[in-house]
Structure formats: structure tokens, C-alpha cells
Amino acid sequence: MEVAVRDGVGIDRDTGTAREAIKFTFDVAEPHLKFTGKLILENGTETDLALVFILLKEFERGFELGGMKSRGLGLVKLSSYSVRRVEAAGLRQFYLSGTMPIVERGPFETELRAAFTSFCQGKKD
Helix, strand or coil: CCEEEEEEEEECCCCCCEEEEEEEEEEEECCCCCCCCCCCCCCCCHHHHHHHHHHHHHHHHCEECCCCHHHCCCEECCCCCCCCECCHHHHHHHHHHCCCCCECCCCHHHHHHHHHHHHHCCCCC
């Protein structure tokens, strides 16, 4: 991971000046650092799929993570992702062999968007 160490100083809130002997360091992830991750949803309902769609869209917009956000640190954005559906037979194979086949059932993101649309129109599971 690409991490940089930055210096900071403590500020006296009364005078607005640097306080004596209050120097500190903090670690920051360099810009454009890439992280990977997985989101696994088991036995998800239509409402769950709608919420996953909302989550993905919010992550694409970006969100703040960690401290010192007022200094411009911590903006995280989802730059690319793929969504897949794994059928029950695939889970059985995973538990028996340790490998999980991915079964694509059309563009799964379309299913997520449809679940979101249905959720917004007030349809329940």
C-alpha cells in the first residue's frame, strides 16, 4: 500500500498560533490508491437488492472516510465494479470443493436497478 507520513502541528485555539512542542505525524493513503473488496448478499430480498443498488450508486458518487476530512483527506470513490449472481448449486460446489463457479444471469445490475425502481414505487417483497 502506498502510504505517506505527513507532519502536523497543534494549534492553540485561543491565539490561533502553533503551540510549542505539539508536533505530530499522521499517515495518509496516496491519491489514486486502489482498494479491492467484496460485498456478499445471501438470500437477498427485492428490497435488499434495491438497497445494494443504492449503496453502489452512492459509492460511485464518493464518500468521506477517516479523519482530517476538513483538510481534503479521505474522499473515496468506487471506480469500477462487477456484480454477479451465484446460484444455490454453486454454493454447494463451493462448500464441497472450495471453488465457486459464477453463474451470470444476464446483466445483474439491470436486476438491481429494477429492484430499486420497484422499491421506489412502493412495492413490497
